[in-house]
Amino acid sequence: MKRCPWRSSKLSQLGESLASVAEQSLAAHQVVLLISPNRREALQHWLEEWQRELAGLVVVESEAATLASQRVEALTYCEHAWVWYLRPGDRLATAAIYYAAKIAEGNPQAKLLIADEDALDEHGIRHSPRFKPGWNPDLLLSMPYTGRAVCYQHAIIPRLSAQQCGEHSDHADWLDYAQVLSVVRRADFSPEWVAHVPHVVYHGHPETVSLSYVPLVQQHLNNVHSQAQVSEGLLPGTQRVRWPMPSPEPLVSLLVPTRDGVNILKPCVDAILDRTDYNHFELLILDNQSTCPETLAYLDDVAARDSRVKVLLWDAPFNYSTINNFGAANAKGSIIGLINNDVEPTEGTWLTEMVEQVSRPEVGCVGAKLYYPNDTVQHGGVILGLGGVAGHSHKHFHRDHPGYFYRLKLVQNLSAVTAACLLLRKSVFEQVGGLNEENLPIAFNDVDLCLKVRKAGYRNLWTPYAELYHHESVSRGADDNPAKRARANSEVAYMRRTWSKALDDDPAYNPNLTLDYEDFSLR
Secondary structure (H helix, E strand, O other): OEEEEEEOOOHHHHHHHHHHHHOOOOOOOEEEEEEOHHHHHHHHHHHHHHHHHOOOEEEEEOOOOOHHHHHHHHHOOOOOOEEEOOOOOOEEOOOHHHHHHHHHHHOOOOOEEEEEEEEEOOOOOEEEEEOOOOOOHHHHHHOOOOOOOEEEEHHHOOOOOHHHHHHHOOOHHHHHHHHHHHHHOOOOOOHHHEEEEEEEEEEEOOOOOOOOOHHHHHHHHHHOOOOOEEEEOOOOOOEEEEOOOOOOOOOEEEEEEEOOOHHHHHHHHHHHHHOOOOOOEEEEEEEOOOOOHHHHHHHHHHHHHOOOEEEEEOOOOOOHHHHHHHHHHOOOOOEEEEEOOOEEEOOOOHHHHHHHHHOOOOEEEEEEEEEOOOOEEEEOOEEEOHHHOEEEOOOOOEOOOOOHHHHHHOOEEOOEOOOOEEEEEHHHHHHOOOOOOOOOOOOOHHHHHHHHHHHOOOEEEEEEEEEEEEOOOOOOOOOOOHHHHHHHHHHHHHHHHHHHHHHHOOOOOOOOEOOOOOOOOEO
């Protein structure tokens, strides 16, 4: 099915690569190997042996001076539908071509296959398996997560010239990243072009040179006429993309449901008012039958002293979905923020970051990075299927931990985020019918909302650049009596009934990773 162009290097390394192709359970149709003309005579016997071993081996004498130009030349000799680049010394798993062919057959619109991979040490021992998510465009802007294990349909492979690549025309990692970004820039690109191969099919020797990809991603965004600005990310080799703030700045309506609990509510409200650099917001406190004198006095006081605060009364039994739908109906802002009454921003830029992200027309829900008071992660995004329905990513990791392959430090698309701190445009909220009051009065209404938003064609997103503390469910309490447990079981049943396919296959996760824990460990 696939043909693999190679660049000539040390024979021992090249031999390892060719051997891994020869051992494929499903044979490659063609192997294109480029060598320098002045090495042909010295390698003639070695090449003849490999041509007997690999019937489809095509040896091309090339005077191309850079890896970029060698790749372009190799493509002219490729006669089949799919192409895989294999570096000297790297190896394909025995079933690599079989798995890729199987995924391509099951996804007839696919033109780009992204597979899982691992690394080889100096002794050829495999380590550090990298189980990737499926198509994740914001993660791709944050880092080259697609890696080396990318199989292209021949017709869409970009021919990157040495001039286009500049000083990086001999750096394979840079070229791999540039090629994927170039495919994404095509006017006819569709997410359906991308399919994920959830098997470790590529074993590679890590590069020793560390590069900054900021210029590459900036040029990519410039080419698609974006005004976004790219800078170094939180970790080497990663990027942060700052999206332009709309002008004029949109009004954000922050909805904070509460019932009594002034000891929780006051730190939350005061922190939002005092630590938020973005000033164009209204804070709607949705008071659900508070009776505590201290709480009532605080509500009167904060509304009187800050014009951004309004207290709306909801005189009915607690239903999280109903209360927030009521708040949204009374919101004046074009952006709605669902905010728990037990969160506190850690720095002033949290809302600016979330507004910039949610103002992108393709983005639906935007979630934040939340910490427990002991500086461990409470929410690194939501992973579907954890515990049967959904759970929080990287729970209890230290706030400085990079996460599984840096994911705690990277903006990325996720299927869902928690409504403890969630922003979305009011038009999108109304388009999908808001929160489900009937079936999800307490739990999973945020996951349901996010899945409705995703189904409507938007991308949900999580950012590590909006950080807040979260005293999880302090005000509501746990499901610790028969009535609460019955309600919780009903909500689980509804989610399984309504979203079973989505819960069983989260494209932002990987089927090789556990659904029992939040730590990205293996199943």
